[in-house]
Structure formats: structure tokens, C-alpha cells
Amino acid sequence: MPPENAKALGAGSGELPPLELLRSFEAAARRLSFTLAAAELHLTQSAVSRQIQQLEASLGVLLFERRHRALALTEAGGVMQRAVTDSLERLRDATARVRASSAPRQVAITTTPGFASLWLIPKLARFTGSHPQVDVRVSATLDVLDLESSRLDLAVRFAPIGRGIGPALFEESVIPLCSPQLAASLRTPADFSKLTLLTVEYPDHSEAPTADWEPWLKVMGLDDLRMKSTLRFTQYADAVAAAVAGQGVVIGRLPLLRELVQDGRLVAPLGEGAASHRGYFIEASRRAAGNRDAQEFAQWLRDEAEAAQRT
Numbered sequence: 471m472p473p474e475n476a477k478a479l480g481a482g483s484g485e486l487p488p489l490e491l492l493r494s495f496e497a498a499a500r501r502l503s504f505t506l507a508a509a510e511l512h513l514t515q516s517a518v519s520r521q522i523q524q525l526e527a528s529l530g531v532l533l534f535e536r537r538h539r540a541l542a543l544t545e546a547g548g549v550m551q552r553a554v555t556d557s558l559e560r561l562r563d564a565t566a567r568v569r570a571s572s573a574p575r576q577v578a579i580t581t582t583p584g585f586a587s588l589w590l591i592p593k594l595a596r597f598t599g600s601h602p603q604v605d606v607r608v609s610a611t612l613d614v615l616d617l618e619s620s621r622l623d624l625a626v627r628f629a630p631i632g633r634g635i636g637p638a639l640f641e642e643s644v645i646p647l648c649s650p651q652l653a654a655s656l657r658t659p660a661d662f663s664k665l666t667l668l669t670v671e672y673p674d675h676s677e678a679p680t681a682d683w684e685p686w687l688k689v690m691g692l693d694d695l696r697m698k699s700t701l702r703f704t705q706y707a708d709a710v711a712a713a714v715a716g717q718g719v720v721i722g723r724l725p726l727l728r729e730l731v732q733d734g735r736l737v738a739p740l741g742e743g744a745a746s747h748r749g750y751f752i753e754a755s756r757r758a759a760g761n762r763d764a765q766e767f768a769q770w771l772r773d774e775a776e777a778a779q780r781t
Contacts, residue, residue: 487528492554494521495533499551502541577767578607580617581626584706585750586610588726590626597770604763617755623764625753626771634751637768639775640725642750643743647722647731648713653739659695666718667697668709710736725778750775 486492497507498518508518526533533547543551581590586608598606609615609622617625627634631641648656652665701718703709710727713720714735722736724743730736752771758764 487525491521491525491528492558494518495525495550496554496558498522498534498541499543499547500555502543504541574605575603575763576605576607577624577761577764578609578622579624579626579767580609580611580615580620580622582612582628582706583610584723584726585626585628587707588710588730592729593774596774597767601763601766604767606767617753618757621757623755623758623761624768624771625755627751627753628748629751631747631749634749636751636753637772639750639752639771640779642726642746642748643724644746645722645724645738645743646719646740647727647736647738648719649716650734650737651716652719653737656739659740662697662719663695664698667700668712668718668720669700669702670706670709671702671704725775728778 494507494511494513497510498504501507501510504518504522505515508515511518522534529546529550531546532544533550535542535544587610590608594606594608598604609620614627615622615625617623626639627636629635646662648665655661655664697719701709701712703712706723709720710722710730712718714730720736722731722738722743723746724731727736731738752768754764754768758768
């Protein structure tokens with residue numbers, strides 16, 4: 471390279487060579503191959519070779535010994551490799567920290583539509599109020615999403631007791647609930663035969679539409695009880711809304727509907743609940759381990775569940 475070009479690149483001036491030359495040198499020094507370095511950097515072999523020549527010209531020394539079908543670092547090349555490798559690693563670490571500090575703080579959770587609308591969302595303002603910088607993304611679906619491929623932090627899964635993954639939030643009990651107006655007409659369990667059953671029909675037919683009704687019937691000794699009619703919904707929250715509107719009886723899943731019972735919009739006209747032998751469990755993804763906000767959200771879920779159990 472002509473002396474004037476070397477001077478332009480900073481030879482003898484103490485100025486740093488351009489970053490693209492240092493990146494090409496680091497890759498070539500690590501692999502001891504211009505060809506492999508070019509493939510890694512998505513450049514041509516001749517482009518990497520030219521950049522190394524420019525760097526050597528700017529420094530005024532050879533960094534590589536060009537042997538037949540091989541490269542070797544010179545003494546000056548070894549000094550530069552250690553310095554450049556350390557500097558680029560520090561720069562990568564600093565860049566990652568700066569990006570992480572400026573990235574939006576987010577917790578992504580998936581759960582069932584019923585849990586989301588009836589239990590989580592009514593309480594969610596308490597978390598967002600104490601964590602105003604955190605965005606919460608709720609994916610409410612009956613599909614069991616893969617946490618890793620869907621880039622989710624947490625899942626609250628509804629599963630049979632003994633088959634849930636992760637800490638349990640609470641076990642579930644079921645009990646017939648209806649509006650206060652309908653409850654006034656009920657005197658005995660047999661009176662339910664005059665009313666409409668509001669139930670959920672799952673799209674995959676994994677459960678019968680009356681699956682939540684049967685445990686209570688067994689507790690009450692009414693295995694043969696038949697309702698006047700049945701209204702089927704695809705979402706549990708819709709069946710609950712119909713019950714609040716006085717359209718029939720829904721099998722209340724506690725503690726999901728505890729607040730509706732406490733404020734009097736739904737009442738349990740007869741008896742106690744029956745265990746459904748199912749519950750809600752918190753499952754965390756690998757990415758949640760590095761997300762402090764996700765860990766705090768999981769703890770908040772547990773705290774809310776414990777508080778709900780005490781009321």
C-alpha cells in the first residue's frame with residue numbers, strides 16, 4: 471500500500487484502525503483462515519484479504535505469516551489478537567447491557583380464557599399499579615402453548631391434581647350458582663330440574679358438557695337429576711354472564727367466581743361445593759429465569775391466591 475494511504479489509515483498517529491478491519495482481523499486470527507473468516511462475516515475471501523492488508527499497512531507491521539495453504543500469527547499479530555479479542559468482547563457486553571436497559575420490560579403469560587377474564591384481569595390492576603414500568607401481555611386461549619417457542623414467560627395451567635407442572639395456585643371446587651332471583655324459587659335440590667343448565671362445550675370434546683355438574687350431583691345424591699334444558703357455550707365466562715343475567719344455573723368453579731358470590735351477583739342456593747380434583751398451576755419458561763419482572767409476577771400470583779383463600 472502506498473505510504474500516503476497508510477498515513478490516511480492512521481499509521482503512526484495513535485488513531486484506532488476502522489472497526490471493520492479489526493472485526494476481519496479477529497475472525498481471521500481466531501480461525502487462521504481468510505476463507506473461513508470471510509464465510510463467518512458474509513464477505514468474500516478477497517475482501518477479507520484486502521482488509522487485513524489495509525490493517526497491516528496502517529500499523530506498519532505484518533500480522534500474519536502467509537505460508538503455503540496456511541496462516542500463522544506473527545509476534546505482533548499475537549499482541550493484536552489478544553487486545554482486539556478483549557476489546558470486542560467488552561464492546562459486545564456493553565452493547566448488550568445498554569440494549570437490555572433500554573428494552574421494554576415485559577411479562578408474557580398464557581392461561582385459559584376463564585381464568586384470565588374471571589380471576590386474573592379483575593386483580594391485574596394491583597400488579598400494574600405497583601409495577602408501572604412493566605407491560606403485561608396475556609394470551610388467553612384453550613390451546614396449550616409452548617412457552618419457549620411462543621416466547622412466553624409464564625403459564626397458568628388448569629390440570630388434574632397430581633399432573634400439574636409447577637407450583638399450585640389453588641385447587642378447585644364446584645358448586646351450582648345462579649342469580650338471587652332464581653335462587654328464591656329453589657327449596658330442594660330437585661327444584662333444579664325446573665331450570666336451565668348453563669354449561670361449556672369444549673371444542674376438542676375432551677370433556678362432556680356436564681363434567682362440572684357431575685361431582686356436585688354425586689355429593690347431593692342426585693345422580694339421576696335432569697335439568698329442564700341446557701344452554702351450551704364455548705367460553706366459561708359467557709356461561710357465567712348468562713347466570714348473572716338470570717338465564718339459568720352454572721356450575722360455579724371456585725375460587726374463580728368467589729368475588730361474584732361475595733358481592734351477591736351469584737348465590738349458592740343449596741349445599742357446599744364438591745372437589746373437582748383439578749387446580750391451577752404456575753409453569754415458568756427458561757426465559758423467565760432471567761426476567762426479574764416475570765419472577766415478581768409469579769410471586770404476585772401466589773400472594774393473590776393465598777389472599778383469596780383467606781377471604
